[in-house]
Amino acid sequence: MQSFGLAHVEFLAWAALWTVGLSAIAFVGGGLLGFAVALLRVSSNPAARVAAIVYIQIVQGTPLLILLFLIYFGVAVIGFTGVPAILAAGAGLTIYASGFLAEIWRGCIQSVPKTQWEAAECLALTRWQRMTRVILPQALRIATPPTVGFLVQIVKNTSLASVVGFVELAQAGKLINNSIFEPFTIFVTVAVFYFALCFPLSTWSRSLERTLNVSRR
Amino acid sequence: MSAVANPTRAAREDTPRSSQAGAPVVRLHDVHKSFGALKVLDGVSLDVGPGEIAAIIGQSGSGKSTALRCINALETIQQGTIHVCGHAIHDPGLDRRALRRDVGIVFQSYNLFPHLTAEQNIMLAPTCVKGMTKAQARDLARAVLSHVGLAEKAEHYPEQLSGGQQQRVAIARSLAMRPKLMLFDEVTSALDPQLTGEVLKVMENLAREGMTMILVTHEMAFARKVASKVVYMHRGRVWETGTGAMLDDPQTPELRAFIGNGL
Ligand SMILES: Nc1ncnc2c1ncn2[C@@H]1O[C@H](COP(=O)(O)OP(=O)(O)O)[C@@H](O)[C@H]1O
Ligand SMILES: [Mg+2]
Numbered sequence: 001m002q003s004f005g006l007a008h009v010e011f012l013a014w015a016a017l018w019t020v021g022l023s024a025i026a027f028v029g030g031g032l033l034g035f036a037v038a039l040l041r042v043s044s045n046p047a048a049r050v051a052a053i054v055y056i057q058i059v060q061g062t063p064l065l066i067l068l069f070l071i072y073f074g075v076a077v078i079g080f081t082g083v084p085a086i087l088a089a090g091a092g093l094t095i096y097a098s099g100f101l102a103e104i105w106r107g108c109i110q111s112v113p114k115t116q117w118e119a120a121e122c123l124a125l126t127r128w129q130r131m132t133r134v135i136l137p138q139a140l141r142i143a144t145p146p147t148v149g150f151l152v153q154i155v156k157n158t159s160l161a162s163v164v165g166f167v168e169l170a171q172a173g174k175l176i177n178n179s180i181f182e183p184f185t186i187f188v189t190v191a192v193f194y195f196a197l198c199f200p201l202s203t204w205s206r207s208l209e210r211t212l213n214v215s216r217r
Numbered sequence: 218m219s220a221v222a223n224p225t226r227a228a229r230e231d232t233p234r235s236s237q238a239g240a241p242v243v244r245l246h247d248v249h250k251s252f253g254a255l256k257v258l259d260g261v262s263l264d265v266g267p268g269e270i271a272a273i274i275g276q277s278g279s280g281k282s283t284a285l286r287c288i289n290a291l292e293t294i295q296q297g298t299i300h301v302c303g304h305a306i307h308d309p310g311l312d313r314r315a316l317r318r319d320v321g322i323v324f325q326s327y328n329l330f331p332h333l334t335a336e337q338n339i340m341l342a343p344t345c346v347k348g349m350t351k352a353q354a355r356d357l358a359r360a361v362l363s364h365v366g367l368a369e370k371a372e373h374y375p376e377q378l379s380g381g382q383q384q385r386v387a388i389a390r391s392l393a394m395r396p397k398l399m400l401f402d403e404v405t406s407a408l409d410p411q412l413t414g415e416v417l418k419v420m421e422n423l424a425r426e427g428m429t430m431i432l433v434t435h436e437m438a439f440a441r442k443v444a445s446k447v448v449y450m451h452r453g454r455v456w457e458t459g460t461g462a463m464l465d466d467p468q469t470p471e472l473r474a475f476i477g478n479g480l
Contacts, residue, residue: 119328122289123342123394124317133341137332 004185008176015172016193022158022168023197025090027151030097037102042109044127052102059099064160068092072164089161097154104150108143109135141212148205152198159194169193240303241266242398242429243288248297250283250453257283258294259453265398265431265446270424272444273433276475280453281433285400288431289322302397318346321391322400325407327383329375335362335386336371339393346394354393361389365419381412385419392423399423401432437464437476449475 041052059067072088112135120130162171173190177183243265250258257280265271273281286292287299290306290313299306302319330338339358343349349357362368365385375383384404391399401420405413417439424430424443434440440447441461449457449472457463457472467473 115324115326115328116330118291119324119330121313122291122317122320122322123390124314124346125342126314126345129345133345134330138330141332 002180004176004180004182004189008180008186009189011176012169012172012189012193015167015169016197018166019155019158019168019193020197022086022089022093022161022166023151023155025086026093026097026154026158029090029094030101030154033094033098034101034105037098038105038109039131041102041106056099056103059095060103064092064096064157065163067096068160068164071095085161085164085166088164089158089166092164093154093158093161096157097150100150100153101147104146105139105143108139108146111142112138145205145209145212148201148208152201152205155197155201156194241300242269242302243271243431244298244300245284245288246298248284248287248294248299250280250287250292250294257453258287260297261450261453261455262297263448263455263458265429267429268427269429269445270443271431271446271448272440273431273448273450274435274437274440274475275450275456279450281450282402284450285322285402285431285433289320289400290316314346318394319397320400321394321396321398323384323387323391323402323404325403327375327380327387327407329383329387329390331375334372334374335367335378335389338375338386339390342390342394357393358389361393362386364392364422365389366415379412380408381415384408384412384416388416388419388423397429399428399430401430401434403433403435406435440464451475 037052037055040048041056043049043052062070068089071092072083072085075083075088116134116138117130120134125133158168159170161168162174167175169190173186177186180186241264243263245261245263248258248261249256259280261280261284263271263284273284275281283292287294288301288306290311294307297307301316304311304316304319306316329335330341333341336355336358339361340349340351340354343354343357344351359368359371362371365388367382367385367389370378370382370386375386378386388404404420405416408416413436417436420430420432421439421443432440432444441464444461447459447461447463448455449463449467449469451469451471457467457469463472464476467476
């Protein structure tokens with residue numbers, strides 16, 4: 001039996017790329033979907049608001065693990081068998097991220113003072129123009145630090161994608177451990193990979209928060 | 218004294234445009250407005266003719282801001298009618314955007330858009346609403362900015378401007394839409410006396426140019442000098458109304474007390 005070596009690190013690095021890829025899918029997909037839900041959540045239409053609230057509550061109230069199972073096995077129940085792992089994992093993480101990003105962004109949109117809406121309204125701007133030209137640019141500044149912070153959660157939570165057979169960083173660690181059984185060395189290395197992905201993000205988030213706070217005055 | 222200091226006012230009195238033109242720019246008739254159980258406007262009626270400058274005075278909480286906000290359809294009323302520049306504000310089918318093209322409003326707290334420069338603040342509505350090109354809107358912005366004495370501040374962000382300068386940009390932003398009516402809600406109340414003067418000067422110039430204006434103000438001297446009509450509001454009602462001279466000879470004990478406290 002071979003021991004932990006460069007080949008394993010290479011394998012982990014390759015799996016880390018899948019972690020990054022899956023995170024990117026979840027962030028982009030979840031971002032688009034979450035943005036749409038956030039807009040519905042603050043829309044003037046009560047039915048749209050209720051629909052958005054229900055969606056957010058359901059997504060936030062469901063463990064990601066169950067969400068992934070539901071998609072992987074649930075889709076099979078309704079007739080589609082053999083869903084590729086990347087699709088199931090990507091869809092599950094997208095939905096998960098959308099529920100949280102929608103709520104984060106709703107908060108940011110609503111934290112722009114009501115007087116800004118009013119000022120824009122009094123200039124005869126349409127609702128859409130008020131949103132896109134006045135509110136969202138201000139909400140974006142507020143939203144950047146928590147959004148980058150949430151990115152860290154996404155990266156870490158991609159590890160759950162292993163339950164649908166997706167080989168990312170955590171699953172790669174398990175596979176190596178199954179063959180050479182050096183759990184401590186292997187999982188410390190896996191942790192170091194995660195840290196290397198997440199640390200720059202959380203540092204970036206904190207520095208964004210600082211600079212935005214300073215230039216606010 | 219005011220006739221000498223302000224020749225256009227005298228001219229306006231010689232040819233009373235309000236009665237000659239017929240339809241007033243603003244007409245409130247028996248307006249009632251409550252917030253829940255709190256009655257804020259209790260049968261307010263008020264006419265403001267073309268070129269008129271109406272100053273609304275009164276204690277804090279008497280309903281002055283609410284009256285202005287109703288005129289601009291920022292609040293809905295429960296009873297009565299409001300007509301503004303030909304728009305029926307009380308009508309549920311009111312075209313709010315058409316109304317806002319005719320009416321400018323300036324708030325106590327300026328409400329400039331912090332992510333835009335002074336010039337961009339002003340350019341936004343003309344490009345979005347009137348379909349102007351960027352270049353046209355920029356020329357317009359420069360013009361209205363120099364009108365309020367801030368040509369050199371075009372590229373400053375609101376946070377880089379003093380309160381008085383921000384308020385003048387806010388006025389310029391409204392003027393860029395070429396409104397037929399301007400509403401001012403205590404626009405100098407957040408400013409120290411020195412900055413108040415520069416904002417009042419801009420408003421006085423506007424008055425001289427014939428802009429129809431309704432202003433809520435605590436500046437009694439300014440109301441007396443510039444307003445063609447002074448409206449004293451008390452407990453959600455128009456308690457007393459008249460010309461600036463009314464302030465020297467109040468008819469009701471409430472106005473007398475208010476002036477006594479205010480000056
Ligand atoms: N949006 C609101 N909701 C509830 N009460 C309000 C609201 N706006 C104003 N009021 C109340 O209405 C009364 C009149 O307010 P306002 O018109 O602002 O008075 P003024 O401008 O003369 O000081 C006050 O008692 C105020 O607390
Ligand atoms: Mg007020």
